[in-house]
Amino acid sequence: MSNVLRLVLVDPNKVTRDAVKSTxxxxxxxxxxxxxxxxxxxxxxxxxTAPDVGIICLDDDPERGLAIISELGEVxxxxxxxxxxxxxxxxxxxxxxxxxxxxxxTQPVKPEDFTAALQRISRQRSGDAALAVRGCTxxxxxxxxGGVGSTSIxxxxxxxxxxxxxxxxxxxxLDLALGDADVLLDTxxxxxxxxxxxxxxxxxxxxxxxxxxxxxxxxxxxxxPVNLDDGxxxxxxxxxxxxxxxxxxxxxxxxxxxxxxxAVDRVAIQSADEVLMVTQLDLPCLRNVVRLMGSFEEARxxxxxxxxxxxxxxQNSGQIxxxxxxxxxxxxxxxxxxxxxxxxxxxxxxxxxxxxHAPRAAITxxxxxxxxxxxxDDSLILDDTRKSRSWLSLWPVGNLGAKVQSKLQAR
Numbered sequence: 001m002s003n004v005l006r007l008v009l010v011d012p013n014k015v016t017r018d019a020v021k022s023t024x025x026x027x028x029x030x031x032x033x034x035x036x037x038x039x040x041x042x043x044x045x046x047x048x049t050a051p052d053v054g055i056i057c058l059d060d061d062p063e064r065g066l067a068i069i070s071e072l073g074e075v076x077x078x079x080x081x082x083x084x085x086x087x088x089x090x091x092x093x094x095x096x097x098x099x100x101x102x103x104x105x106t107q108p109v110k111p112e113d114f115t116a117a118l119q120r121i122s123r124q125r126s127g128d129a130a131l132a133v134r135g136c137t138x139x140x141x142x143x144x145x146g147g148v149g150s151t152s153i154x155x156x157x158x159x160x161x162x163x164x165x166x167x168x169x170x171x172x173x174l175d176l177a178l179g180d181a182d183v184l185l186d187t188x189x190x191x192x193x194x195x196x197x198x199x200x201x202x203x204x205x206x207x208x209x210x211x212x213x214x215x216x217x218x219x220x221x222x223x224x225p226v227n228l229d230d231g232x233x234x235x236x237x238x239x240x241x242x243x244x245x246x247x248x249x250x251x252x253x254x255x256x257x258x259x260x261x262x263a264v265d266r267v268a269i270q271s272a273d274e275v276l277m278v279t280q281l282d283l284p285c286l287r288n289v290v291r292l293m294g295s296f297e298e299a300r301x302x303x304x305x306x307x308x309x310x311x312x313x314x315q316n317s318g319q320i321x322x323x324x325x326x327x328x329x330x331x332x333x334x335x336x337x338x339x340x341x342x343x344x345x346x347x348x349x350x351x352x353x354x355x356x357h358a359p360r361a362a363i364t365x366x367x368x369x370x371x372x373x374x375x376x377d378d379s380l381i382l383d384d385t386r387k388s389r390s391w392l393s394l395w396p397v398g399n400l401g402a403k404v405q406s407k408l409q410a411r
Contacts, residue, residue: 186351
């Protein structure tokens with residue numbers, strides 16, 4: 001798993017405390033281990049949790065807050081102190097830094113300032129900018145309708161990313177009724193999302209790790225509930241909290257959503273860095289894509305549109321042409337995955353990922369390239385891609401293909 005800064009917070013003012021909490025929840029490089037509403041309890045909280053960073057909001061009692069900074073310097077010297085205050089008084093800032101604070105932020109805290117402060121603290125703690133905390137790339141993979149292969153793509157993209165030992169990848173199956181990612185991985189998990197939801201009030205990194213199933217490919221897996229009725233225990237707020245924790249624990253988080261586009265699915269889609277909409281070249285699927293993209297247009301920023309992945313290209317002569325499909329969709333297709341019924345039937349029935357069963361197949365190479373393109377970090381290329389470049393011609397024609405080919409050839 002990736003490094004993460006564990007934080008504890010003290011602020012007697014609930015409004016500003018909740019604001020800081022909200023900012024932390026949106027970060028993929030930090031996790032709020034504990035919060036405290038009284039200064040007098042904070043030192044004990046720090047001793048019990050042994051965090052990386054202590055956040056002290058001074059406004060309620062600056063004198064007492066400054067005293068805590070000095071005390072923590074003696075009893076918990078390994079804890080980096082970040083101070084927040086609405087005051088911009090130079091004397092207060094100087095006192096805080098002399099007492100031992102590493103960073104001073106002005107409230108209300110801006111997310112970009114908070115992120116930059118944590119990055120500086122991370123570099124200070126590691127002693128090397130190259131070892132600073134690495135963030136998480138979140139990918140939501142969904143289908144325009146059932147049966148288009150979105151789960152197969154989610155599983156195999158995840159396994160492709162996990163093939164690089166520098167990556168830590170987790171797959172969450174959000175199809176609470178009919179999810180079958182566990183079948184594709186040939187696993188019988190001991191725990192499911194239900195167990196996570198039922199323990200949400202006491203969930204932390206240590207407890208969450210116990211609920212994972214680790215596949216031989218290296219991917220971690222959190223499956224859908226076993227019983228249909230258990231799906232009702234999984235709430236959108238639960239998924240949001242788990243998402244924050246997973247982002248702080250892994251380099252890659254992949255959501256396999258359901259086709260019902262429930263409130264649970266929407267949380268995953270809204271939190272994702274990239275959303276891949278899987279479809280096929282037939283009219284019902286393409287019309288669904290247009291309708292779904294319109295529905296999610298408001299939920300996601302214009303700069304982060306859904307990316308269209310066409311699966312089973314070349315399946316039969318009755319498919320709509322790519323040109324006609326793009327005219328119908330009103331945008332370019334992001335990715336094309338070739339059809340290979342034989343290989344996909346074999347991997348589904350045997351419960352093994354493409355990268356293990358048919359590493360040289362064209363469909364495998366296409367999925368591997370999709371994993372690279374969506375992985376969010378050009379330096380995290382699959383180890384195997386440096387050994388063989390014979391499949392570079394499989395890249396989609398256009399700027400994306402040319403750009404990534406150039407990066408690979410330069411390695």
